[in-house]
Amino acid sequence: MELSQKTIEHFRNPQNVGEIEDPEGTGSVLNPICGDKTVIYMRIKEGVIEDAKFLSFGCAVTIASASVLTEKIKGKKISQLLSGSDDEVISRLINLIESELGEIPPAKLHCPPATVQVFLEAISGYLEKGEESPLSSRIKGLIPQVSDYYKRGEKTEEAT
Numbered sequence: 001m002e003l004s005q006k007t008i009e010h011f012r013n014p015q016n017v018g019e020i021e022d023p024e025g026t027g028s029v030l031n032p033i034c035g036d037k038t039v040i041y042m043r044i045k046e047g048v049i050e051d052a053k054f055l056s057f058g059c060a061v062t063i064a065s066a067s068v069l070t071e072k073i074k075g076k077k078i079s080q081l082l083s084g085s086d087d088e089v090i091s092r093l094i095n096l097i098e099s100e101l102g103e104i105p106p107a108k109l110h111c112p113p114a115t116v117q118v119f120l121e122a123i124s125g126y127l128e129k130g131e132e133s134p135l136s137s138r139i140k141g142l143i144p145q146v147s148d149y150y151k152r153g154e155k156t157e158e159a160t
């Protein structure tokens, strides 16, 4: 399976590459599967993500995922993004990326969830600074759960 046209466009012309000075939220995750590393920076005011940027040493799908995610979270309320059950939050965030990128090759299906993990890390750090510890702990607890979504690729590969 080839990369979708949208993925190629975001990879060739990624949006929001760079850093934000003194960000309210920042997080990074080194992916244990492939060693890709992405950092997300966010400017957050009164619970709204005003700006988001990223740096990535990753594959084309990771760069495209971070490009889409940083675009889609801008202007969103954190409470809106994190509402609902754990599964709803995780699916919503992964879907923000995958609905834009379209079909993703099975071997690359871990890349959008891995990008979501970086976002959750950044949000959890932000919430902790704002003394919203219970919510911060809940969000941090979602990060390992997102790893379950990596396996979608393995299942698809086994089935083909």
Ligand code: FES
Pocket (backbone or CB within 6 Å): 031, 033, 034, 035, 036, 058, 059, 060, 061, 062, 108, 110, 111, 114
């Ligand atoms: Fe691992 Fe893309 S190949 S995050």
